[in-house]
Amino acid sequence: MASRDPQQLIPEMWNLFGQFRDEMIKAGEDFIVTCTYRSQQEQSVLYEQGRTKPGPIVTWTRNSKHTERKAFDIAVIKNGKITWAVPDYKKAVEIGIKVGLECGGSWGKSKDWPHFQYKEVKNDKDNISINNSNSSNVVGNGITA
Numbered sequence: 337m338a339s340r341d342p343q344q345l346i347p348e349m350w351n352l353f354g355q356f357r358d359e360m361i362k363a364g365e366d367f368i369v370t371c372t373y374r375s376q377q378e379q380s381v382l383y384e385q386g387r388t389k390p391g392p393i394v395t396w397t398r399n400s401k402h403t404e405r406k407a408f409d410i411a412v413i414k415n416g417k418i419t420w421a422v423p424d425y426k427k428a429v430e431i432g433i434k435v436g437l438e439c440g441g442s443w444g445k446s447k448d449w450p451h452f453q454y455k456e457v458k459n460d461k462d463n464i465s466i467n468n469s470n471s472s473n474v475v476g477n478g479i480t481a
């Protein structure tokens with residue numbers, strides 16, 4: 337079952353959610369959580385919608401951070417009502433960035449304003465090895481550290 341409970345998130349993400357919520361309250365921004373955890377089966381059903389099943393496309397991925405318990409979606413409340421107007425999400429995205437979340441609203445192409453996810457730490461060593469693999473395809477040369 338899909339969940340709206342932030343306690344369904346991994347502990348690190350639950351912690352970030354708490355910081356996000358506190359900052360939102362401080363800024364006078366009201367919101368509700370619409371989704372935290374989603375099973376892979378539910379994600380796959382969403383993915384099929386608009387592709388092999390009727391309805392509009394609602395997601396572009398089978399690999400959602402929601403299935404890893406590393407994402408939450410919100411709906412911003414203005415004047416007691418849910419709003420889907422992009423400008424109403426700018427403050428939330430600003431706060432999300434401030435507390436260290438990756439915000440769907442700052443993605444380059446397919447922006448997902450209500451979506452906030454755990455920022456995976458990019459390992460520099462991984463980048464180096466990826467770069468090196470371009471200049472040399474010799475991996476199994478028998479030399480080890």
Ligand SMILES: [Zn+2]
Binds near residue numbers: 402408409452
């Ligand atoms: Zn989401």
